[in-house]
Amino acid sequence: MAALIENEVFKAFATYAAIVTFKMMLMGPVTVYFRLTRGSFSNEEDVARKSDDEKKKLLKSHPDVERAQRCHHNDLENIIPFFFIGLLYALSGPDLSSALIHFRVFTASRIFHSFAYILAFPQPSRGLSYMLGMLTTLSMAYNLLSKVFVP
Numbered sequence: 001m002a003a004l005i006e007n008e009v010f011k012a013f014a015t016y017a018a019i020v021t022f023k024m025m026l027m028g029p030v031t032v033y034f035r036l037t038r039g040s041f042s043n044e045e046d047v048a049r050k051s052d053d054e055k056k057k058l059l060k061s062h063p064d065v066e067r068a069q070r071c072h073h074n075d076l077e078n079i080i081p082f083f084f085i086g087l088l089y090a091l092s093g094p095d096l097s098s099a100l101i102h103f104r105v106f107t108a109s110r111i112f113h114s115f116a117y118i119l120a121f122p123q124p125s126r127g128l129s130y131m132l133g134m135l136t137t138l139s140m141a142y143n144l145l146s147k148v149f150v151p
């Protein structure tokens with residue numbers, strides 16, 4: 001384990017995996033921000049202290065809250081595969097320079113994707129950033145499998 005922590009590719013993976021995980025975790029507070037500012041709650045207990053009239057107004061969906069939730073969900077669909085494929089790829093002994101390109105491109109694509117989603121940038125900006133992240137993970141999977149594949 002100590003030798004692994006000293007490995008430069010593993011350190012790079014740990015760095016970028018932590019950054020994208022932290023970015024994904026931020027989507028929770030972003031959703032909370034939209035719930036509070038848009039007055040949009042989904043659980044009875046969240047508005048328990050309000051009057052019946054206010055409860056009716058607050059217990060409703062809002063497009064901004066739903067957008068933040070979809071963005072969070074999309075992160076889960078893409079960052080969890082990056083974590084597992086990226087870890088195996090890092091352990092398969094790639095060059096530091098090509099590993100860094102993969103990790104940096106993926107991280108930048110997911111940060112851009114979140115801005116594009118939350119701020120509703122015109123398409124195809126979000127679609128392209130999604131594709132770039134997906135292609136990066138596929139490229140790591142291809143590099144990994146070309147080294148370790150056992151039929």
Ligand SMILES: N[C@@H](CCC(=O)N[C@@H](CS)C(=O)NCC(=O)O)C(=O)O
Binds near residue numbers: 074077127131
């Ligand atoms: N689960 C995704 C699969 C495809 C995908 O991730 N598309 C990207 C680029 S268009 C996206 O941002 N989808 C919006 C979303 O997942 O809410 C979907 O339903 O759209």
